[in-house]
Amino acid sequence: YNSNHGHHTPGVEQFYLKRTWRHDAEYGNSVTLDYANPNFNAWYVNLVDARVRKSSADGIMLDWWHDGHYHSNGFSKNKVRKHRHLLSASLRKHFGENFIIMGNVNYGDNTDVKNLNGVFMELGKTNSKSLHSNNEILKTERALIRFQKELRPPKIVAMLGKRQTLVEMGSRRHSPQINKDRNSKANRRMAKLLLAMTVSIVDNGYFMYGDNNEDTSDGDHGHIIYDFYSFDIGKPTGGYEKLANGVGIKQHQKGFIAYNRNSRPHTINLDSNVNLVIEGTSG
Numbered sequence: 033y034n035s036n037h038g039h040h041t042p043g044v045e046q047f048y049l050k051r052t053w054r055h056d057a058e059y060g061n062s063v064t065l066d067y068a069n070p071n072f073n074a075w076y077v078n079l080v081d082a083r084v085r086k087s088s089a090d091g092i093m094l095d096w097w098h099d100g101h102y103h104s105n106g107f108s109k110n111k112v113r114k115h116r117h118l119l120s121a122s123l124r125k126h127f128g129e130n131f132i133i134m135g136n137v138n139y140g141d142n143t144d145v146k147n148l149n150g151v152f153m154e155l156g157k158t159n160s161k162s163l164h165s166n167n168e169i170l171k172t173e174r175a176l177i178r179f180q181k182e183l184r185p186p187k188i189v190a191m192l193g194k195r196q197t198l199v200e201m202g203s204r205r206h207s208p209q210i211n212k213d214r215n216s217k218a219n220r221r222m223a224k225l226l227l228a229m230t231v232s233i234v235d236n237g238y239f240m241y242g243d244n245n246e247d248t249s250d251g252d253h254g255h256i257i258y259d260f261y262s263f264d265i266g267k268p269t270g271g272y273e274k275l276a277n278g279v280g281i282k283q284h285q286k287g288f289i290a291y292n293r294n295s296r297p298h299t300i301n302l303d304s305n306v307n308l309v310i311e312g313t314s315g
Contacts, residue, residue, distance in 0.1 A: 033063045041079065047072055053104045056245070064105045067115050073122040080123065091132025092123065093152060098143035113144070120147035134188065139168065140175030150188030151179055155226075160197045160244035163222050169293045169313075172226070173278070176233040180272065187235040192253065193226040194244045195219045201248040214243075214256045221314055223258055228291035228315025232282040233272045265289070275300055279310065291315040 033044050033053075047069055053062035066072065080092055097116065099109040107115075123133055124147045134150035137143045145151060155172065157164060164172075172191075179189055199213040213219075223241035230237035242255035266285025273281050279298045281290040292298045292310040299309050 033065050043075055043079075047075075049105060051105055066105075067119065068107065068111065073119055076119065077122050077126045081126065084127075091134065091150070093134040093136065093150075094120075095136045097135025097137050097148075097151075100142050116143075117146050123147070129184070132188065134190070137175070139171045140179065141171050145179060145182050147184075149184035149186060150190070151183065153189060153191040155191065155193050157194050157244060160194070160246055163196045163218060164193065164226070166293075166295075169225070169229075170278075173229055173233070173280075173293060176229060176237075177272075180234045188238070189230060189234045189236065190238045191226060191230045191240070193223060193239070193241045195241055195255075196222070197244055197247050201243070203248060203250050205248055205250045205254050210254075211256055215258070220258065220260075224260060224315040225291055225293065225313055226315070227261075228289050229280070229293070232280050232289045232291060289315070 033041065033048075044065070047065040047067070049064045049066050051064040053064045055062065067076075083089070084092070099112045099116075101107050101112045102109065120133060120135075124131070127133075132150055133148050134152055135143070135145065135148050136152040136154055137145070138154055138156060140151070140153060153172070153175065155164065155168065157168070176189065180187060183189075195214060196216070196218055197213065198216070199209050201210055204210060219241070226241065227239045230239045240253070240255055241258070242253040245252050248254065265287035269283045269285055271282065273283075275281055275290075276298060278293040279291070279300075281288055281300065288302075290300065290310055292312060292314060295312040297309050297311050299307050301307055
C-alpha cells in the first residue's frame, strides 16, 4: 500500500505488516499488506466496488501479479499463488463475467492468469542502454501464446516494451534529441517486432514502446507515436499461425501481420507467385 498518490484508503491499517515493500526509491515508502488475512478479500472487493461505481469503470488492473512477493512480505511462492487465486475469484464472483480483471504480469514467466481476462505486460530491462535481449523476446512470445489460450474472453493483452535509451534525459521528458533517440533505427525495429508479436498472436493486442522507468524522474512510460502505428489492413480473417520456430503470421482482409524473432531472415510463401522475406528480429 502506497499513500503517495494523495488519498487514504479507509480500513487499510488492519492489514499492515511490519515490513517495507521493496521497490525503487522514486515510488516513495510503501507498506506491505497481509492479503492472507481472512478479512482481506471482502474488504478489498468492497473497496473496488465503491471505486468502480464512482468512476463507472469497466474493470480493474492488479499490479505485481506474480508469485515473487517473498522478498517483500516473506510469503512463499505457493502462498502468494493461493491468495492471488482467492482474490481474483472473489472479484470475479462479485462483479461477474463481463467485468475486466487484468494483472501486471511483466514477462509472464512467474505467474498464471486464473480468473483473468486481460494482462498488462510491462517488459522491464536491467540496462536501459540495451535493447530487449533474445531471451526476453522468447519469453514474451511464449507468454503471448499461453495467454491467448488461458485468458478468459475478451483476451486483452496490453504490452509495454522498453526502448534503448542512449541520450541522458535527466528530469526532461521531451526534447528534439530525446525524440530522435526514441525514433532510432534500432528502436523502430524492436518496436515493430514486439508490436507484430502482440497483435498477431492474441485476439485483442495493444502495444506501446516507451522509456525505461529509470530514464527520467519526470514520470514513467514517456514515448512517441510511431508512424507505423497507423495503417489499415482490415479485420483478421483467421487466427495466429506459426510458420516456424520464432516466426508467426495473422492474415487480415487487406494484408497480414507477421514477425520473425530469429536473427536470420525467413522467407514466407504468400501464394504460388509471391515470396516475401521477413528480416531477422523484425515485424
